[in-house]
Amino acid sequence: MRTLRFLLRKEFLQILRDPALVRMLFMIPIVQLMILSNAATFEVKRSRMHVVDHDHSARSAAVIQRLVASGRFVATEASNSVQRGDDALMRRNVEMILVIPHGFESDLVRTRAAQVQVLLNAEDGAAAGVTQSYVREVLARYAAEQSVALAAVASARPEAPPGRGVPRVELRTRGWYNPELDYRHYMVPGILVQLLTIVGTLLTAMNVVREKEAGTLEQLNVTPIPRATFIAAKLIPLWVIAMVVLTIGLIVGRLVFTVPMLGPLWLVFAGAALYLLAALGIGLWISAVTETQQQAMFVNFAMLMVYLLMSGLFTPIASMPPWAQWVARANPMMHFIALMRGVMLRGAGPVDVLPQLGVLAVSAALVLSIAIWRYQKRAS
Amino acid sequence: MTLAIEVRDLTRRFGDFTAVDAISVEVRAGEVFGFLGANGAGKTTAIRMLIGLLAPTSGSARVAGFDVLTQSEDVRRNIGYMSQRFSLYDDLTVSENITLYGGIYGLDDATISARMDAMLQTLDLASARRSMVRSLPLGWKQKLAFSVAMLHRPRVVFLDEPTGGVDPITRRQFWEMIYAAAAEGTTVFATTHYMDEAEYCDRLSIMVDGRIAAMGTPGELKAAYNAPSLDEVFVRLARPAA
Amino acid sequence: MRAPGRLRALRAFVLKELWHILRDRQTLTILLLMPLAQVVLFGFAIRTDVTDIRVAIVDQAVDADSKALHARFAGTSRFRIVATGPTTHLLEPLFRRGAVDVALVIPPGLANDLAAGAPARLQLITDASNPNTGSTMQAYAGAVIAGWQADLPGTRAGLQVVPQVRMRFNQTLESVNLFVPGLIALVLTLVTALMTAISLSREMERGTLEVLLVSPLHPWQIILGKVAPYLLLAFANVVTALVAAWVVFQVPLRGSLLLLLGASMLYSLVGLALGVLVAARTGSQRTAMIGAMLVTMLPSTLLSGMIFPIASLPTPLQIVSNVVPARWFIVVVRGIMLKGAGVVHLWQEFTILTAIFLLLLVAATRSFKERLA
Numbered sequence: 001m002r003t004l005r006f007l008l009r010k011e012f013l014q015i016l017r018d019p020a021l022v023r024m025l026f027m028i029p030i031v032q033l034m035i036l037s038n039a040a041t042f043e044v045k046r047s048r049m050h051v052v053d054h055d056h057s058a059r060s061a062a063v064i065q066r067l068v069a070s071g072r073f074v075a076t077e078a079s080n081s082v083q084r085g086d087d088a089l090m091r092r093n094v095e096m097i098l099v100i101p102h103g104f105e106s107d108l109v110r111t112r113a114a115q116v117q118v119l120l121n122a123e124d125g126a127a128a129g130v131t132q133s134y135v136r137e138v139l140a141r142y143a144a145e146q147s148v149a150l151a152a153v154a155s156a157r158p159e160a161p162p163g164r165g166v167p168r169v170e171l172r173t174r175g176w177y178n179p180e181l182d183y184r185h186y187m188v189p190g191i192l193v194q195l196l197t198i199v200g201t202l203l204t205a206m207n208v209v210r211e212k213e214a215g216t217l218e219q220l221n222v223t224p225i226p227r228a229t230f231i232a233a234k235l236i237p238l239w240v241i242a243m244v245v246l247t248i249g250l251i252v253g254r255l256v257f258t259v260p261m262l263g264p265l266w267l268v269f270a271g272a273a274l275y276l277l278a279a280l281g282i283g284l285w286i287s288a289v290t291e292t293q294q295q296a297m298f299v300n301f302a303m304l305m306v307y308l309l310m311s312g313l314f315t316p317i318a319s320m321p322p323w324a325q326w327v328a329r330a331n332p333m334m335h336f337i338a339l340m341r342g343v344m345l346r347g348a349g350p351v352d353v354l355p356q357l358g359v360l361a362v363s364a365a366l367v368l369s370i371a372i373w374r375y376q377k378r379a380s
Numbered sequence: 381m382t383l384a385i386e387v388r389d390l391t392r393r394f395g396d397f398t399a400v401d402a403i404s405v406e407v408r409a410g411e412v413f414g415f416l417g418a419n420g421a422g423k424t425t426a427i428r429m430l431i432g433l434l435a436p437t438s439g440s441a442r443v444a445g446f447d448v449l450t451q452s453e454d455v456r457r458n459i460g461y462m463s464q465r466f467s468l469y470d471d472l473t474v475s476e477n478i479t480l481y482g483g484i485y486g487l488d489d490a491t492i493s494a495r496m497d498a499m500l501q502t503l504d505l506a507s508a509r510r511s512m513v514r515s516l517p518l519g520w521k522q523k524l525a526f527s528v529a530m531l532h533r534p535r536v537v538f539l540d541e542p543t544g545g546v547d548p549i550t551r552r553q554f555w556e557m558i559y560a561a562a563a564e565g566t567t568v569f570a571t572t573h574y575m576d577e578a579e580y581c582d583r584l585s586i587m588v589d590g591r592i593a594a595m596g597t598p599g600e601l602k603a604a605y606n607a608p609s610l611d612e613v614f615v616r617l618a619r620p621a622a
Numbered sequence: 623m624r625a626p627g628r629l630r631a632l633r634a635f636v637l638k639e640l641w642h643i644l645r646d647r648q649t650l651t652i653l654l655l656m657p658l659a660q661v662v663l664f665g666f667a668i669r670t671d672v673t674d675i676r677v678a679i680v681d682q683a684v685d686a687d688s689k690a691l692h693a694r695f696a697g698t699s700r701f702r703i704v705a706t707g708p709t710t711h712l713l714e715p716l717f718r719r720g721a722v723d724v725a726l727v728i729p730p731g732l733a734n735d736l737a738a739g740a741p742a743r744l745q746l747i748t749d750a751s752n753p754n755t756g757s758t759m760q761a762y763a764g765a766v767i768a769g770w771q772a773d774l775p776g777t778r779a780g781l782q783v784v785p786q787v788r789m790r791f792n793q794t795l796e797s798v799n800l801f802v803p804g805l806i807a808l809v810l811t812l813v814t815a816l817m818t819a820i821s822l823s824r825e826m827e828r829g830t831l832e833v834l835l836v837s838p839l840h841p842w843q844i845i846l847g848k849v850a851p852y853l854l855l856a857f858a859n860v861v862t863a864l865v866a867a868w869v870v871f872q873v874p875l876r877g878s879l880l881l882l883l884g885a886s887m888l889y890s891l892v893g894l895a896l897g898v899l900v901a902a903r904t905g906s907q908r909t910a911m912i913g914a915m916l917v918t919m920l921p922s923t924l925l926s927g928m929i930f931p932i933a934s935l936p937t938p939l940q941i942v943s944n945v946v947p948a949r950w951f952i953v954v955v956r957g958i959m960l961k962g963a964g965v966v967h968l969w970q971e972f973t974i975l976t977a978i979f980l981l982l983l984v985a986a987t988r989s990f991k992e993r994l995a
Contacts, residue, residue, distance in 0.1 A: 006483025010472065017471050020909040024916070032920065038936050039924040043754075045933055063783070089790055091967055092953070095933070113782040122789035123956040125800040127931035132787050133761065139783040147781040167736040167774045170743050171767060173760055175750025176717060186752045198915075206908055215465035222431045223484045224456040293907045294820045295649050301812065302652045302659075309663050314929060316755055318674040324667035342720050345751040352719040378452065379428075380435045 003225060007233030011207075015237060025241060029195055029249040036191045037184040037257060044130045047095040050077040050085035057105035059146075063116065064098070066142050072134045082119075089121050096120050096131060108146070177262075177346050185260065188253040189340035190313045192246060196272065197279050197307065197333060200242045204283025205296040208234060213292060221377040231372055235280045242276050243269070262347030268340060271353070274360040275336040281367030288374040307333050332363040383442075384409040384536050384567035385430065390439035392425050399425040401590035402439060407583075409535070412558060412568045414578045417587030418618045423571045424464075424540060426587070430569070431461050431538055444535040457485070460529035464541035468525055470514040474505060477513055478528060485532035499527045519550035523557065530561055537561065539570040543577065555580050575611045586617050593617045631839055635847035643851050653855060657809045657863040664801040665871045672758045678705040678716055678725040683732035687774070691728065694770045700762055717749055724748050724759050726767075736774060791960040799874070802867045803955035804928030806860055806886065807948045808919075813856045814890045815918040816911070818849055818897025823910035826901065826993075841990070849894040856890040857883070876962030882955065888975050889951040893918070895982035896947075902989035922948035950974050 016022060049067065053060050067073040073096070077088055085097035099117035108114040118135050122128040178185055211217040220230065250268070253259040261268075282303070290296040308314075310324065311333040317325060328334050339356040342348035350357075385407035392400040400422045407413045417423045428434040430443055432452040441448045444458035468477045475496060482492035500506045503523055513521060522542060529537055539558075543551045555577065562568055570581070578584055578598065585595040594601055594617060598610055605613045644650060677695055681688050695701045704722055705712060716722045727745035729735070735742040746763055750756035792799045825831040831844075839847070860883065867873035875882070896918060904910040923929060925939060926948035932940060943949050950971040957963035957971075965972070 003484055003486065006480050010469070010476070010480045013476060014469065014471050018906070018908070020905060021912070024909065024912045028912070028916065031916070035920065035939065036924055038939055039930055039934075043934050044931055047933070086790070090961055090963065108781065108783065113784065115784050115786055118785045118787045119790050120787065122792040123800075123960045124927060124931050125789075125792055126929070127933060128789055128792075130931075132785075132789075133758075135785050135787070137761075139785055143781045143783040146783075150781065167771070168739060168741045169736075169767070169771045169774075170741045171746055171764065172743060173746045173748070173764070175748050175753070175756050175760070177749060177751040178753055178756070179750065181750060181753035181757065183753045186754075202911075206911070210908070214470070215463060215467040216469055218433060218463060218465075219461065219467040220484075221433055222456055222459065222461040223481075224453050224486075225484055290648065292646075292824075293911070294817070294824065295646065297816070297820060297911050298649050298652055301816075302656050305656070305660060306663065309660075309668060315668050316672055316752075318676075319671055320667050327667075338720060341751060342718065346718045346720065346749070348718045348720070352715070378432050378435050 004229050004233055007225070007229065008236060011233055011237040015241070025199065025245060026248060028199070029192075029245050030252055032195055033188060033191060033249060033252050034256070037187045037253075043183065044072070044127050044134070046071075047073050047127075047131050047134075048076045048093070049073045050079070050088050050094040050097045051075050052080060052082055052085055052097065052099045053078070054080065054102040055100045055104040059105040059108060060100040063100060063104075063139070063142060066138050067098070067135070070134070070138050072131075072138075082117075085119065089119065092121070094121075095127070096135075109150070182257075184257045185345060186341070188249075188257055188259045189344050190311075190337050192249045192253070193275075193311075193333060193337045193340055194308060194313060195249060196242050196246055196276060198304065199245055200238060200276050200279040201283040201286070201304070202297065202300050203238050203241070204234065204280045205286040205290070205300050206293055207238065208284065208287035209290055209293050209296040212287070227372055227375055227377070231284065231368070231375060234284065235277070238280055238283075239273075239276050242280075243272065246272050259344065261344050263343035263349060267343045267348075267350060267353065271336055271339045271343070271357060271360060274357065274364050275332060277364035278332045278360065278367045281364065281371045284371040285367070285374055288371070307331060310334065311337055313337060332360055332367075335359045335363075382409045382445075383407065384411070384444060385413075385569060386442040387430070388440050390426065390429060390441050391437045392422075392429060392434065393437045398590050400429070400436075403587070403590075403592045405585060405592065405595070407536075407567060407569060409567050410562055410565050411582045412562050412580065413570070414581030414584030415569060415571045415587070416578055416584055416614065417571070421587040421618075422590040423587055427538055427540055427569075427571065431459060432456055458535045460532070460534035460537040462525050462529040462537070462539050462542050464544055466518075466521055466525060468513050468521065468528060471512065473510050473512055474500070474516075474524065475509045477524075478531065481528050481531055487532060495531060499531070503527060519546045522546055522550070523554060526554065526557060530566070533564075534566065536567040536569060539568065541571050541573065543572065543574065551577065575609065575614060578610050578614075586614060588617055632843045632847060635839060635843070636850045639847055640851040640854070643855065653813065654858065654862060656812075657805065657859050658866050660805050660809075661802065661863055661866040661870065664805065665867075668801070672755045672762070673700055675701050675724055675759050675762065676704045676722045677701050677763075678707075678713060678722040679703060680707055680710050680713065680725065680727045682708060682730040683728050684708075685731075685733040687733040687736055688728045690773075691726070691767070691770050694766050695726070698766060701766065713747065717747075720749075722749070723755075724763050726763070799871075799960060801928075802863065802871075802873050803952050803959060804923075804926070806863050806955055807889070807926065807928060807951050808922060809859050809863060810856050810886060810890055810951075811893050811918050811922045811948060813859055814849075814852055814893025815897040815900070816914045817852050817855075818894050819900040819904075819910045819914040820907055821852075822848060822898060822901035823904060823907050827906055842987075845898060845990070849898070852894065853887070853890055856886070856893075860886045873959065875959050877958035877964060881965065882958045885951065885954045885958070885972070885975075888972070888979065889947065892947045892951075892975060892979045892982060895979060895986050899982060899986040899989055902986060902993045921946040925949065926952050928952055945978070947975060947978050950978075 051064055053064065064075060068075055077094060079085065082097065082099055088094045089097060097119040101115065101117065104114050104116065120128040120131055175181060208217070254261070286296055286299050290299055310328045310331050312328065317328050317334065320328065335356045339353045342353050383406050385405065387403060387405040389402040389404055390400060391398065391402050403426060415423055425434065429436045430441055430448060432448055432455055436449070443455045446454040446458070448455050472480065478496045478499065479492055482495070500509060505520065505524065508516065516524065526542060543554055558568055572578060581598065583597050585592045587593065594604070596604065601613050602610065605616055607613045607616065679692060679695070696703055705716060710727060713725050725747040727747065729743050732742050744767065746760065748756045748760045864875070868875065897914065900914045900917060901910050904913045925935070925943040925946045928948065932943055932949065935943060954968050954971045957968050
């Protein structure tokens with residue numbers, strides 16, 4: 001224990017003596033939260049539209065007007081040639097072409113169904129998918145209104161169905177836990193996890209490999225420091241720093257983005273405490289298999305990529321093929337993200353996130369054991 | 381007569397390459413032993429096995445009375461080590477480095493501060509106590525590193541090319557420190573490239589291609605090879621290897 | 623020193639750097655495998671669509687019509703009924719645990735209301751903590767309910783305006799097609815900017831750069847020597863990613879391969895200049911690395927349109943995104959690969975990238991000189 005105290009003092013001194021490092025450590029959470037939480041959204045603000053109206057009817061004009069009135073589309077160009085529109089699409093002058101064919105209005109009135117053509121620039125697929133759903137929404141609403149209008153005309157005639165009434169269904173939809181649909185509320189907890197992972201894993205790996213490069217690790221290895229003490233001395237300072245980073249992140253999330261904290265705050269820290277042990281342990285493992293800081297950074301980066309993609313941070317886990325879901329389940333990051341989102345956004349309590357806590361505890365124990373076992377003073 | 385270091389048929393292979401080939405050495409307590417050899421002869425590999433940084437392929441070794449394979453932690457408690465790469469912490473001050481190593485070896489606070497004062501006095505570094513190690517001249521760093529390696533009064537101290545890159549005056553001072561340590565009963569096991577330094581040793585061995593080609597006092601070796609200087613002995617032994 | 627001699631020195635120096643990289647098997651393996659692994663992950667594992675939606679149904683009616691609605695949800699592949707019950711009390715804990723995504727509440731007396739023509743009030747609750755998937759799930763569930771409603775006796779089909787949607791340049795919205803261009807940008811950034819920054823600051827840390835500077839080589843030759851191997855590596859990476867994408871996923875390359883490689887080289891130069899700049903501006907490897915991450919990786923993934931559309935960014939970030947080289951590069955790569963665009967269409971992006979490169983080069987040279995002065 002006494003030895004640990006001396007080693008801890010040394011680690012803290014070394015970190016605090018690197019002012020650039022400390023500055024960055026505290027700036028990164030703020031910058032990243034600001035940028036990422038604002039940037040990470042698929043919502044498309046405004047699509048520029050090239051309109052080709054072959055129908056020139058009141059209803060074709062109404063469709064165009066409805067799209068524009070939705071606030072999601074701007075009709076920046078119009079012509080009577082799809083070819084012209086396609087050229088604009090190619091040059092990225094517009095994102096979408098709307099083609100209303102000849103006979104649109106008469107089809108709608110006579111056969112109760114009419115078609116329009118929508119061409120989207122799908123090179124940006126996410127945006128194209130979202131834009132498509134906006135178009136469908138606006139058109140469906142327009143059709144529903146026209147149904148009512150035409151039905152009113154129809155019911156004025158004396159052929160209304162007798163006896164059984166027309167079934168009426170009212171669907172009320174409610175979105176729980178995020179009624180304003182603020183995407184940033186959803187992103188902030190996940191981003192905090194990503195941040196802790198980068199800070200924890202990377203700094204741990206770099207810290208140990210740095211000593212390898214300097215030769216001081218060899219010096220320590222000829223001393224009688226117990227292995228667990230050495231590991232503890234390396235982990236504790238970075239663990240503390242990561243917890244501070246988390247605290248800053250939570251404060252920024254709260255003050256700037258009004259991210260809620262519906263569940264108990266201590267549960268977030270408890271989860272982080274366990275998760276960090278695993279994340280830092282992985283950093284230690286990386287330092288065991290690399291010799292230079294450059295290598296360590298690289299291995300770290302490669303792992304982080306896989307981690308992030310398989311964590312459900314950006315894309316839903318449930319949509320992955322089964323094998324990928326299994327891989328994701330082995331990723332402690334995924335469980336911690338689930339925990340953070342549950343506690344912060346849905347008010348989950350200790351019982352609700354027990355499975356996540358369990359997985360995190362097991363991974364922390366496992367990773368740390370491997371790290372201690374892999375750290376050998378004597379090369380074989 | 382007790383033996384501080386006892387090496388029997390110690391061997392280390394890396395794949396097909398045999399870096400250390402069944403060497404046997406005995407060093408008496410309190411002796412200053414010079415461990416010589418050309419670059420790549422296997423000196424560093426041998427030292428790394430003795431201080432517990434590298435596992436031997438076969439053979440055995442006892443250091444300070446403990447087996448390096450089975451009692452490595454006991455060995456570590458009783459040895460000091462200073463490598464050819466300077467290895468104190470650059471970004472800690474002189475006193476912080478001393479305190480750290482004192483703490484690692486389990487010295488109590490009073491002992492640490494008493495030994496630190498004495499050490500800085502001897503090294504004439506008292507004024508640099510709060511300076512970053514990074515800012516010290518190389519010669520001072522080396523002397524400081526040696527003193528730190530001796531801080532816990534080890535029974536055996538291993539020095540791997542301790543005087544590389546320092547001026548002749550500092551080298552002389554360095555050897556005075558080594559003698560002082562030996563006088564207090566510490567066994568010194570040192571590698572060096574300088575033949576004048578080898579002359580200072582009580583006994584020495586010369587390694588060629590992973591084997592010990594010759595061993596004895598400087599006088600014995602010169603007599604055996606009928607050479608005027610150790611330089612000559614060294615060149616004759618090492619040339620076939622080159 | 624005469625020019626040919628200097629050239630020979632430069633060649634020797636480049637070779638030394640190359641050996642340095644090639645001997646580090648571990649890094650090299652990762653460098654070459656990473657794009658491959660990522661193409662595979664993006665191609666096989668990552669889906670942006672929402673499938674396997676877990677539904678809880680609170681059925682307060684339990685009659686023929688409500689059962690038909692159950693059957694509707696059970697009959698889709700997208701939805702999975704994980705809980706049913708008579709009261710809404712069961713919903714709260716399920717949502718909190720994250721065990722359901724959508725809940726449907728059926729009011730008592732559904733069949734009677736429908737028969738009488740009284741409004742039947744269905745309630746659809748979604749977990750909107752993720753607004754994106756929340757609204758998607760809501761739309762899918764709404765469609766299932768609309769289908770059920772259309773089959774009710776007495777319902778007259780409403781008017782329909784059906785959009786026929788064509789996804790130009792990527793008809794099936796294959797996620798690989800979308801991600802490969804971004805991936806190329808990301809890997810290039812990593813190899814050029816990050817690696818250069820670290821490798822240069824390592825030499826500064828060790829003082830080996832000073833040794834090189836007293837050699838007869840010009841400072842620019844030293845820089846060139848340091849970055850040339852990474853340029854080569856970057857090239858290898860682009861080819862690996864392209865081949866993987868093409869062989870495994872048949873990602874198209876509709877435009878000119880030569881133009882694509884040229885653009886990659888231009889972008890690599892930008893990355894290298896950025897790396898040199900970061901190295902010159904930071905002290906240690908550790909800070910260089912974190913600095914490089916901040917100025918390269920973050921903007922290249924977030925403000926480049928790689929994952930999130932530029933159009934979705936708030937205005938200040940859209941303005942910032944203009945100086946992110948990856949933004950322009952991704953437009954170029956997507957244009958060439960998916961649209962078959964040529965220089966005619968992309969000259970603006972090329973010009974901007976070149977301008978950014980020149981600016982960075984000037985800044986890097988200046989900082990580097992200051993640093994060594």
